[in-house]
Amino acid sequence: xxxxxxxxxxxxxxxxxxxxxxxxxxxxxxxxxxxxxxxxxxxxxxxxxxxxxxxxxxxxxxxxxxxxxxxxxxxxxxxxxxxxxxxxxxxxxxxxxxxxxxxxxxxxxxxxxxxxxxxxxxxxxxxxxxxxxxxxxxxxxxxxxxxxxxxxxxxxxxxxxxxxxxxxxxxxxxxxxxxxxxxxxxxxxxxxxxxxxxxxxxxxxxxxxxxxxxxxxxxxxxxxxxxxxxxxxxxxxxxxxxxxxxxxxxxxxxxxxxxxxxxxxxxxxxxxxxxxxxxxxxxxxxxxxxxxxxxxxxxx
Amino acid sequence: xxxxxxxxxxxxxxxxxxxxxxxxxxxxxxxxxxxxxxxxxxxxxxxxxxxxxxxxxxxxxxxxxxxxxxxxxxxxxxxxxxxxxxxxxxxxxxxxxxxxxxxxxxxxxxxxxxxxxxxxxxxxxxxxxxxxxxxxxxxxxxxxxxxxxxxxxxxxxxxxxxxxxxxxxxxxxxxxxxxxxxxxxxxxxxxxxxxxxxxxxxxxxxxxxxxxxxxxxxxxxxxxxxxxxxxxxxxxxxxxxxxxxxxxxxxxxxxxxxxxxxxxxxxxxxxxxxxxxxxxxxxxxxxxxxxxxxxxxxxx
Numbered sequence: 001x002x003x004x005x006x007x008x009x010x011x012x013x014x015x016x017x018x019x020x021x022x023x024x025x026x027x028x029x030x031x032x033x034x035x036x037x038x039x040x041x042x043x044x045x046x047x048x049x050x051x052x053x054x055x056x057x058x059x060x061x062x063x064x065x066x067x068x069x070x071x072x073x074x075x076x077x078x079x080x081x082x083x084x085x086x087x088x089x090x091x092x093x094x095x096x097x098x099x100x101x102x103x104x105x106x107x108x109x110x111x112x113x114x115x116x117x118x119x120x121x122x123x124x125x126x127x128x129x130x131x132x133x134x135x136x137x138x139x140x141x142x143x144x145x146x147x148x149x150x151x152x153x154x155x156x157x158x159x160x161x162x163x164x165x166x167x168x169x170x171x172x173x174x175x176x177x178x179x180x181x182x183x184x185x186x187x188x189x190x191x192x193x194x195x196x197x198x199x200x201x202x203x204x205x206x207x208x209x210x211x212x213x214x215x216x217x218x219x220x221x222x223x224x225x226x227x228x229x230x231x232x233x234x235x236x237x238x239x240x241x242x243x244x245x246x247x248x249x250x251x252x253x254x255x256x257x258x259x260x261x262x263x264x265x266x267x268x269x270x271x272x273x274x275x276x277x278x279x280x281x282x283x284x285x286x287x288x289x290x291x292x293x294x295x296x297x298x299x300x
Numbered sequence: 301x302x303x304x305x306x307x308x309x310x311x312x313x314x315x316x317x318x319x320x321x322x323x324x325x326x327x328x329x330x331x332x333x334x335x336x337x338x339x340x341x342x343x344x345x346x347x348x349x350x351x352x353x354x355x356x357x358x359x360x361x362x363x364x365x366x367x368x369x370x371x372x373x374x375x376x377x378x379x380x381x382x383x384x385x386x387x388x389x390x391x392x393x394x395x396x397x398x399x400x401x402x403x404x405x406x407x408x409x410x411x412x413x414x415x416x417x418x419x420x421x422x423x424x425x426x427x428x429x430x431x432x433x434x435x436x437x438x439x440x441x442x443x444x445x446x447x448x449x450x451x452x453x454x455x456x457x458x459x460x461x462x463x464x465x466x467x468x469x470x471x472x473x474x475x476x477x478x479x480x481x482x483x484x485x486x487x488x489x490x491x492x493x494x495x496x497x498x499x500x501x502x503x504x505x506x507x508x509x510x511x512x513x514x515x516x517x518x519x520x521x522x523x524x525x526x527x528x529x530x531x532x533x534x535x536x537x538x539x540x541x542x543x544x545x546x547x548x549x550x551x552x553x554x555x556x557x558x559x560x561x562x563x564x565x566x567x568x569x570x571x572x573x574x575x576x577x578x579x580x581x582x583x584x585x586x587x588x589x590x591x592x593x594x595x596x597x598x599x600x
């Protein structure tokens with residue numbers, strides 16, 4: 001997905017939030033904002049929004065000297081998510097279809113996004129869960145995902161945000177499969193996206209091999225990832241992609257990708273033809289058709 | 301009031317809206333936004349928000365070749381306001397205190413602001429009236445304004461927006477005074493601010509002398525106004541200032557100014573210590589004290 005002009009106000013809003021929460025003074029904020037504005041005035045709009053966002057956060061880090069502005073928030077939200085997960089799992093222990101229940105949980109957990117929300121409280125997360133439990137999902141695609149998981153030899157699961165990762169683990173635990181499961185994290189801290197640190201902190205390394213994609217983009221731009229990650233991506237029978245950032249960077253890539261996300265901005269809403277706030281399981285038709293018609297075609 | 305960093309997203313949003321409603325294509329929008337971003341990256345924050353806004357709209361006009369992007373909207377909203385005014389006046393014809401009723405109307409009408417709102421419908425205007433009729437105003441200041449109007453020799457009324465001007469006229473008609481009343485409009489088209497054209501279109505020239513301030517700022521920056529306007533400003537016993545733009549540019553000027561406005565952004569809300577949406581009649585205390593203590597002091 002290329003960057004929309006409508007993304008510009010959002011980038012500026014994100015810069016504001018990131019610098020403000022560092023407790024920096026107005027002088028620092030002014031310097032950062034001037035640099036971000038200058039950067040945006042010459043940006044390459046053919047890049048995806050997460051690629052532009054990476055540059056925006058690089059400007060923030062450069063001016064504030066803070067490489068990981070959401071470091072504390074990630075720890076806190078991992079703990080918060082773990083706290084929410086226990087009672088929620090107990091409440092839904094009797095659900096007959098645990099795969100579906102946990103799929104709904106994992107899509108709902110995509111609400112935990114500091115790039116979009118100013119504040120992610122326990123109440124907001126719980127409210128997202130309630131809504132997603134009652135939401136209409138595309139059930140044929142849910143069943144297609146279940147079947148793909150069952151028949152896959154290798155699954156690559158692209159993580160998105162801290163906190164959310166707790167529910168990624170619970171979802172993976174509900175898979176009925178003999179596949180090798182690999183969970184990918186970002187290579188460098190960016191917003192509240194998962195890194196190797198979060199994978200270890202939340203114990204997802206106990207249910208999946210964990211791999212860094214090597215990049216600092218809040219999405220997955222293959223040409224910026226390590227050769228090891230790219231090999232894994234090309235060889236996986238099934239890719240499960242979490243969140244908007246991965247969707248924005250992979251929606252035109254020809255691979256067997258299922259996107260799980262919550263629609264959190266107008267630009268993605270327009271692209272998907274869905275309303276803001278929609279809970280989504282999405283398998284691009286073009287990719288399915290290409291796979292069905294020519295299963296030997298490995299990628300773009 | 302100097303410009304806050306929090307004004308930046310608003311400027312960008314305004315540029316978006318103004319260009320989009322001209323029906324220009326994405327290429328034109330991109331050019332405008334890049335120029336606006338570059339301009340904002342080097343802006344002088346010691347200027348007031350309306351002064352920065354003037355430059356933003358100058359960039360828009362330069363790139364689109366349209367000097368008055370809200371030309372049609374101003375005509376339409378003048379007609380809409382006239383349509384609303386008739387039934388509203390009939391409904392309130394029996395109100396015992398017409399000055400107070402029309403004061404409430406004229407503050408409510410400040411909702412008509414294309415710099416802030418994407419769309420100003422009849423429903424939104426009527427809802428603003430209903431709220432303002434029930435709102436708590438600072439009654440001692442209302443009575444002070446009434447007394448000032450009664451005793452003044454010359455009143456300068458600073459207009460703000462098209463549409464709103466219809467209610468400015470009705471308010472002026474309810475003045476009990478022998479004063480000379482002068483109604484000031486902007487010198488050039490800027491957003492949906494009133495110009496001489498709106499004064500003639502709405503017939504306010506039948507209840508007041510109309511003067512152009514000579515400037516194209518959506519506010520009143522004295523040093524950018526004509527000598528004739530500045531003389532009028534200095535000689536007026538009483539100044540009635542409508543709207544946020546005039547407030548943002550005159551709130552630190554020592555003169556006998558009563559501000560009538562609706563709080564439409566967080567920056568002004570913070571400055572006034574009032575919530576968003578508040579209906580305001582405001583007389584800065586410092587100015588009152590200075591006037592009371594030293595009535596011979598004419599200005600800053």
